[in-house]
Amino acid sequence: MNIYDIAMEAGVSPATVSRVVNGNKNVKDETRKKVLKIIEEKKYVPNSLARNLSVGDSQNIAFLAPDIENPFFSKIFHGLLDTANQYGYNVFMYGTNDDLLTEHRILDEIKKEMIKGIVIIPISDKDKGTAERLEKIQKNQIPVVLLDRDICQSDFDGVFSTDYEGACEGVQCLIRAGHKKIAIITGELDTRPGRERFRGYKKALKDADIKQRTEYIVNGMFKEAESYDACKRLMEIDDRPTAIFTSSNLTTLGCLKYLKKNNLKIGRDISLVCFDEIRELQYSDICLTVVDRPIYEMGCAALELLEYNFLMENKMKNERIVKKTNLLKTKLIVRGSEKYVV
Amino acid sequence: MNIYDIAMEAGVSPATVSRVVNGNKNVKDETRKKVLKIIEEKKYVPNSLARNLSVGDSQNIAFLAPDIENPFFSKIFHGLLDTANQYGYNVFMYGTNDDLLTEHRILDEIKKEMIKGIVIIPISDKDKGTAERLEKIQKNQIPVVLLDRDICQSDFDGVFSTDYEGACEGVQCLIRAGHKKIAIITGELDTRPGRERFRGYKKALKDADIKQRTEYIVNGMFKEAESYDACKRLMEIDDRPTAIFTSSNLTTLGCLKYLKKNNLKIGRDISLVCFDEIRELQYSDICLTVVDRPIYEMGCAALELLEYNFLMENKMKNERIVKKTNLLKTKLIVRGSEKYVV
DNA sequence: ATGAAAGCGCTAACAC
DNA sequence: GTGTTAGCGCTTTCAT
Numbered sequence: 001m002n003i004y005d006i007a008m009e010a011g012v013s014p015a016t017v018s019r020v021v022n023g024n025k026n027v028k029d030e031t032r033k034k035v036l037k038i039i040e041e042k043k044y045v046p047n048s049l050a051r052n053l054s055v056g057d058s059q060n061i062a063f064l065a066p067d068i069e070n071p072f073f074s075k076i077f078h079g080l081l082d083t084a085n086q087y088g089y090n091v092f093m094y095g096t097n098d099d100l101l102t103e104h105r106i107l108d109e110i111k112k113e114m115i116k117g118i119v120i121i122p123i124s125d126k127d128k129g130t131a132e133r134l135e136k137i138q139k140n141q142i143p144v145v146l147l148d149r150d151i152c153q154s155d156f157d158g159v160f161s162t163d164y165e166g167a168c169e170g171v172q173c174l175i176r177a178g179h180k181k182i183a184i185i186t187g188e189l190d191t192r193p194g195r196e197r198f199r200g201y202k203k204a205l206k207d208a209d210i211k212q213r214t215e216y217i218v219n220g221m222f223k224e225a226e227s228y229d230a231c232k233r234l235m236e237i238d239d240r241p242t243a244i245f246t247s248s249n250l251t252t253l254g255c256l257k258y259l260k261k262n263n264l265k266i267g268r269d270i271s272l273v274c275f276d277e278i279r280e281l282q283y284s285d286i287c288l289t290v291v292d293r294p295i296y297e298m299g300c301a302a303l304e305l306l307e308y309n310f311l312m313e314n315k316m317k318n319e320r321i322v323k324k325t326n327l328l329k330t331k332l333i334v335r336g337s338e339k340y341v342v
Numbered sequence: 343m344n345i346y347d348i349a350m351e352a353g354v355s356p357a358t359v360s361r362v363v364n365g366n367k368n369v370k371d372e373t374r375k376k377v378l379k380i381i382e383e384k385k386y387v388p389n390s391l392a393r394n395l396s397v398g399d400s401q402n403i404a405f406l407a408p409d410i411e412n413p414f415f416s417k418i419f420h421g422l423l424d425t426a427n428q429y430g431y432n433v434f435m436y437g438t439n440d441d442l443l444t445e446h447r448i449l450d451e452i453k454k455e456m457i458k459g460i461v462i463i464p465i466s467d468k469d470k471g472t473a474e475r476l477e478k479i480q481k482n483q484i485p486v487v488l489l490d491r492d493i494c495q496s497d498f499d500g501v502f503s504t505d506y507e508g509a510c511e512g513v514q515c516l517i518r519a520g521h522k523k524i525a526i527i528t529g530e531l532d533t534r535p536g537r538e539r540f541r542g543y544k545k546a547l548k549d550a551d552i553k554q555r556t557e558y559i560v561n562g563m564f565k566e567a568e569s570y571d572a573c574k575r576l577m578e579i580d581d582r583p584t585a586i587f588t589s590s591n592l593t594t595l596g597c598l599k600y601l602k603k604n605n606l607k608i609g610r611d612i613s614l615v616c617f618d619e620i621r622e623l624q625y626s627d628i629c630l631t632v633v634d635r636p637i638y639e640m641g642c643a644a645l646e647l648l649e650y651n652f653l654m655e656n657k658m659k660n661e662r663i664v665k666k667t668n669l670l671k672t673k674l675i676v677r678g679s680e681k682y683v684v
Numbered sequence: 685a686t687g688a689a690a691g692c693g694c695t696a697a698c699a700c
Numbered sequence: 701g702t703g704t705t706a707g708c709g710c711t712t713t714c715a716t
Contacts, residue, residue, distance in 0.1 A: 002709050013687045018711060028685055048454040049400070050709035053391050053692050060434075068423060074416040081410060081437045085444075090455065092402075093435040095423045102427075112390040113432065256625035283598035284626030344693050355703045360695060368701060392693030395708050 001044055010038045021046055052114060061306060062092040062110050064103065064120040072249055072276060072295060073121070076147065079299025080119060087307055089116070100127055107133040117143045117306040124190045125152045143309035147302045150192035157309065157324045159301045163193045163275075166291040166330030167200025167245070170273040173289060173332060174243045175208045178340035179271060183216035183241035185230045185251050194222065197247045197275055216241050220251040227254025235264065242341060243271040249278050256286065272337045287335040294328050301326050343386055352380045363388055394456060403648060404434045404452050406445065406462040414591055414618060414637060415463070418489065421641025422461060429649055431458070442469055449475040459485045459648040466532045467494045485651035489644045492534035499651065499666040501643045505535045505617075508633040508672030509542025509587070512615040515631060515674060516585045517550045520682035521613060525558035525583035527572045527593050536564065539589045539617055558583050562593045569596025577606065584683060585613035591620050598628065614679045629677040636670050643668050 003021075007014040012031060019027050020035040027035075038044070052058040063080060065073045077093070084091045092113070096103040103123055107130065110118065118137065122130050131151050138144045138156065146158035174182050184201045187194035198217075205212050215237055220227030227246070231254060234241060246252040252274040259270065266272050266286065277292045305324060345363075349356040354377060361369050362377040369377075380386070394400040405422060407415045419435070426433045434455070438445040445465055449472065452460065460479065464472050473493050480486045480498065488500035516524050526543045529536035540559075547554050557579055562569030569588070573596060576583060588594040594616040601612065608614050608628065619634045647666060 003711095004709080014710080015687060015689095015712080016685085019686090022711085026685060031685075045453045047395075047456060047709050049391055049395050049456045050692090051711075053389075053395055053694090053708090054710045054712085056692065058391070068420045069413075069416050071411075071413060071416070074411050074413070077435075078411045078437065081435065082439070085437065085448075090434050090436075090451075092432050093419075093423065094432075095420065095427070097424070106427075109432075111387045114389065114391045253622065253625060260625050278622055280595065280620055280622035281626060283595060283602050284623060284628045286626045345695095346693080356694080357696080357704080358702060361702085364695085370701060373701075389693050392708090393695075395710090396693080396695045398708065 001042060002047070003044075006035065006038050006042065006044050009042065010035045056114075058114045058116050059088060060090045060092060060113065060115055061117045061119065061303075062094065062113070062115045064094045064096055064106060064118070064122075066096050066098045066121060066123050068093075068095050070250065071279070075295040076121075076299040076302075079296035079301075080303050081299070083300045083303040087303070089303075096123055098123055100124065100129065103127075104129045104133060107137070111137065111140075115142060117145070117309065119145045119147055119302045119306060121147045122149050122151055124188075125150055125192060125195075126190050141313070143306055143313070145302050145305045145309075148193060148298065155323055157305050159298050159305060159326045159328065160192060161293045161298065161328045162330050163196035164200040164203070166293065166332070167197035167247075167275060168204045169200075169330070169332050170275065170289075170291045171201050171204035171245050172208070173334065173338050174245065174271060174273050175204060175210070177243075177271065177338045179243040179338075180210055181213075181216065181239070181241040182210070182243045182245060183218070183234050184245045185218055185220040185227050185234070185247055185255060187220065187222040187247035187251060189219065191222075194247065201245055220247065220254060222248050222250055224250045224254040224257070227251040228258045229254075231255040231258040235262070235270070241270075243273070243338070246272065246274045249274075249276040251275070252278060252288070266337050267339055268341055271339055271341055274337075277333070287337060289335045289338040290333050291330050292333050293330040298328050301328060343384060344389070345386075348377065348380050348384060348386050351384065352377045398456075400456045400458050401430060402432045402434060402455065402457055403459045403461065403645075404436065404455070404457045406436045406438055406448060406460070406464075408438050408440045408463060408465050410435075410437050412592065413621070417637040418463075418641040418644075421638035421643075422489075422645050423641070425642045425645035429645070431645075438465055440465055442466065442471065445469075446471045446475060449479070453479065453482075457484060459487070459651065461487045461489055461644045461648060463489045464491050464493055466530075467492055467534060467537075468532050483655070485648055485655070487644050487647045487651075490535060490640065497665055499647050501640050501647060501668045501670065502534060503635045503640065503670045504672050505538035506542045506545070508635065508674070509539035509589075509617060510546045511542075511672070511674050512617065512631075512633045513543050513546035513587050514550070515676065515680050516587065516613060516615050517546060517552070519585075519613065519680045521585040521680075522552055523555075523558070523581070523583040524552070524585045524587060525560070525576050526587045527560055527562040527569050527576070527589060527597060529562065529564040529589035529593060531561065533564075536589065543587055562589065562596060564590050564592055566592045566596040566599070569593040570600045571596075573597040573600040577604070577612070583612075585615070585680070588614065588616045591616075591618040594618070594620060594630070608679050609681055610683055613681055613683055616679075619675070629679060631677045631680040632675050633672050634675050635672040640670050643670060 003014045007017045094106045144156045218230035220230040275291045345356045349359045436448045486498045528540045560572035562572040615631045617633045
């Protein structure tokens, strides 16, 4: 059942059926009605593949993320998907599982797919393999939008959050509460969020004239297990910190795991301010002061940026004049876990 | 840059290039090397769209889920995606947002896409619109696999969990702990999980000769807000239950929210056994006894089932002889929240 | 307003 | 082993 069958049945040419299907104005009303009737009768459904091949374009976009199970990513994905749906795009979802080789392979596969645009949360800032592939893709007229994480020295549009400011504010909250011995469990430092949040931490300390202590800086790699270890290292220091700033939701979880296991209580043994909300915890005894951000909206924004690129493309072929970066604002939610304890 | 350019450059026919690209044996080794060299030089990437159109098949599958943000769904999605990736399929992800019209619309859109198979967590058991669309799709040689939720009186393959047995076991755990006044916050009863878990609850009570009390049965619709209200209704009964069985992760969350707000403590004011694990809670004071299940594996299984259908299709065209249903086993994790309190 | 025909990039049956 | 050629289903000039 194709466009020829319909044309035949309706006694018109395939071109006319095509016009009807695509809402072209140049069709007599009578003809249109006739064709539409046949289409309805025969339950004809146009084949997008053929259309895409013919016009050299598609309505498919690709989204790559390191870890779909992480609530942060699923929330961002939700926003992205809703917006895509709204614009009529289909989205190919790919999980890179924090593995660079997988990321590369997927990027290579994608080239075959006639994708209209791509949104990616890259695994690493620094990885050349990913950077080169993305550049080649963009050079090929396929817009790339970075999400949450950056690619160093690149020319891609991106949607990020105010990680620096947010972290700074979070640490300031601890300082205001009276803390002087403030540690940080950093995230993966080969990512923008990891670096920026660390930078925010340092800034806050510096502004308050608190000397930065090397032993108070440990790396949790944005992973739960690593953050558990990091927390352990922190708590085993003789002159241990009175407060910890955690760099992400999984960082916080690893930290909490250590605290619970060792029967250490927030508000008695340690204070905490965390980056990113952990929704489920709100119904427990653990009330965390967190740096929250509009995650769903970040997903939406990424797709909006892509859409903007599609629109621009028609106006000024091939000319990327500006690199657009959208920064969504973090917000501190104070719940008490920052309180100073001796 | 297409197959003709490469053929030209290599001094062979497009057919030969096609053979090389697709690993066809009937190519002289010398020729293959020559072609491969040109492909490498010119960075030629075959166009899947054209291939798909030509062979009338694709490597794309579609996945529809009601709510991507729900950790249950993201975990299932993770399994699905990893397996798809392993088999070399691309997956189109669609969020139905618990809206039937959206589900229908997406199903209609999909028909245009030349999808190889479809995995769906349908919103409702009973909805005719979805059932009819899926039947039409399957009649069109596109295998459909149901995941977690069923479609009544349908002939689709499916992957589910042992909801009935799991719930029964959960309630039995409460009974063993000494409870007689056991309530349930049910899930959406137009879904298999909702109904089966409810059935498991009733079975456990019956086996223990405990009379079922209407006022102890409230509906939380698998939603947090509704479950909050449901819990409230339960706790305001004069002769209130000593234990609650919750039917899903969001049900549990709604319940916890009410308990916290009213300063009711598990193990003092109420006992709890819950369906589905809530990972984040493990690091808090709330240690829930839960009916856990292999969620990631359910996602994998759905794709395996699809793959099996693809393989079969070649052997016995058009003949669906068996309807395959894979049941993954739940497992009770006892953590103390079931303990009897007066 | 409509139709004829070429073409999007690839595959596969057939011929040699 | 390799080439020729006719599609796959749709769009889009270019005529009329």
